[in-house]
Amino acid sequence: MTTVELRDVVKTFSSPKGRITAVDNLSFQAKEGEVLGILGPNGAGKTTTLRMIATIYKPDKGTIRVEGIDVLDNPLDVRKRIAYMPQEPDLIPSLSVEEHITYYLRFRGFSKKEAKKRCEEALKSFNLNDHRRKKPFQLSTGLKRRVQLASVLSAKAPVIFLDEPTTGLDPKSKRNTWKLIKDKIEDSGATILLTSHDLYEVEYLADRVIIINNGRLIAEGTPRDLRKRFGKTVKVIFEDPILISNTLMDEFMKVDGIKGIFQVSENAVEIKLDSLDRSINNLVRILASKELKIKDIVTTAANFEDVYLEIIENSGGDMG
Ligand SMILES: Nc1ncnc2c1ncn2[C@@H]1O[C@H](COP(=O)(O)OP(=O)(O)OP(=O)(O)O)[C@@H](O)[C@H]1O
Missing domain, CATH: 3.30.70.100 (Alpha-Beta Plaits)
Structure with missing residues (x-):
């Protein structure tokens, strides 16, 4: 089933030099259970695209649907379906690991009881039990990422954005995080939109990639297909x-x-x-x-x- 669908989407911004077309007639789809890598150089239009899907920006033209819901008709319902892991570890300094996960789940609309239950499951499955009472300043960057992932993935949203999920990690933590992501998303059934400048990461995690340049789609396929087609x-x-x-x-x-x-x-x-x-x-x-x-x-x-x-x-x- 198609979960995310963009059709002929255009987004322009005004700038001192005139209007910039950040996204230019972009169309693509992502299916249930699929990890879609979104690639492109700086300024290609990736963030703008994700922000439109997340209903932060409105498209000027075209349609965007998340689980069939149009972002312009019903933005709140679309937002409920998306969980976002931002590029920077954004943990609240005063909250411990377990408080952070529970707080995140409460914010996503889970009852106190359900949030606590899911938090316990997440602490166990993400190997965070030993760190549950630690505050962010006591955690390495790799552990902070793990807390973010545990929070985002335990919300069980049908669509998850992973925005440069391993930026700032050393090679070993990077590989551990990739493995964790792969293990945890495999049976989640969620549609994952992954942006990254790390091509190894994308190749390892993504089932399919789209490449955007100057707001336009320039290539689409599995990393293997693209290698065959362009190698x-x-x-x-x-x-x-x-x-x-x-x-x-x-x-x-x-x-x-x-x-x-x-x-x-x-x-x-x-x-x-x-x-x-x-x-x-x-x-x-x-x-x-x-x-x-x-x-x-x-x-x-x-x-x-x-x-x-x-x-x-x-x-x-x-x-x-
Ligand atoms: N709020 C805004 N106002 C004006 N111009 C913007 C705004 N947001 C993005 N742009 C411009 O739109 C274009 C696409 O930017 P966008 O941030 O979507 O690219 P990106 O692919 O995410 O880049 P990066 O890899 O650097 O994050 C760029 O030219 C950028 O300067």
């Missing part, structure tokens, strides 16, 4: 050792679609193509014409970060 480097392994002389290099570089050639071992080269679909035939043709004995041609696994940067670059956009 354009092939490794050619020859039967015999080969030396890529300058003359041979020039000949390769003249072929339509070949953007670079690098010797990676005595019998292998990596070749960067401008499109895997279109250019592979030209590559095979030139290799055949040289009578080089080929052992194997493999698409090298493009790293998701390279793929992302390439997508942004191809969209003609500013890199942030």
